[in-house]
Amino acid sequence: MGETNIDSDQIRRQPHGSVGAAAGQKAIAQSNSAEFAEALFRYSAPEEVMTFPSTCGACAAMCETRMFVTRIPYFQEVIVMASTCDACGYRNSELKPGGPIPEKGKRITLCVKNINDLSRDVIKSDTASVKVPELELELTSGTLGGIVTTVEGLITKISESLERVHGFTFGDSLDESKKNKWLDFKASLNKILSMSEPWILILDDALANSFIAPATDDIKDDHQLICEEYERSWEQNEELGLNDIDTSSADAAYNENTHG
DSSP states (O other): OOOOOOOHHHHHHSOOTTTTTHHHHSOSEEESSSHHHHHHTTTOOOSOOEEEEEEOTTTOOEEEEEEEEEEOTTSOEEEEEEEEOTTTOOEEEEEEEOSSOOSSEEEEEEEEOSGGGGGSEEEEOTTEEEEEGGGTEEEOTTTTOOEEEEHHHHHHHHHHHHHHHHHHHHGGGOOHHHHHHHHHHHHHHHHHHTTSSOEEEEEEETTOOOEEOOSSSSGGGOTTEEEEEEOOOHHHHHHTTOTTOOOHHHHHHHHHHHHO
16 A cells, blocks of 8 residues: 655644634633632622523533623633532632733732732633742642632642642652751741742743732832733744634635625
8 A cells, every 4th residue: 555645834734723722712720619709709790690501510410600701900801600510519610711812921020028918819820830939949831720819829739739749759758858858848938928038929821811919009009010921932832722723714704794
């Protein structure tokens, strides 16, 4: 049998329809409680809550999903979807981005100076990395998943997550030097939460779906918070599936309906 050689560049140039658009539909964060709604109600109460039938992700029974849209100042419009199953008690909350996929990534840097800064609201999406230079700590995107929390809650969750990993990985077999390093690192985590000295928190999100609340009414007056936009690299767009998005068929249909 003869072999058919296909140029890989030829394949890449073929229209892929909506392939890659999943990056825009991906939830910013998910939880099995109603913490999203409670946290976001502080910004604005929903004007309208929509309810529609759905299926429980745990037991497949019919249940209801409630959905509302809210706008977070200096962030974006977000969609909150919450489901509760009466049959098994399972609860699920999902925070999704509203609007188009941002053209640029965003890097948010917060100088944590006082105890009040620990109470700032934080939305860390699944695509955001976390850095704390003082601890030489860097969590890549995907670590911890997406969460809606506070600055203190984020550091606490990082500590709990690392402790679980170390506990299961090493157990009693952990040698003394590694054990001491881990205990020193854990002590450093607790130290930054005690606010004995200022420290830096950096959220870097290629999809700009992360947020740290300003401490002032106007974000320009909050000199501890710096938001920087940047151009995503080709590799970042490839990882997010954005390089393959092709809207030509949708554009053609739209133009035909509009001008036809």
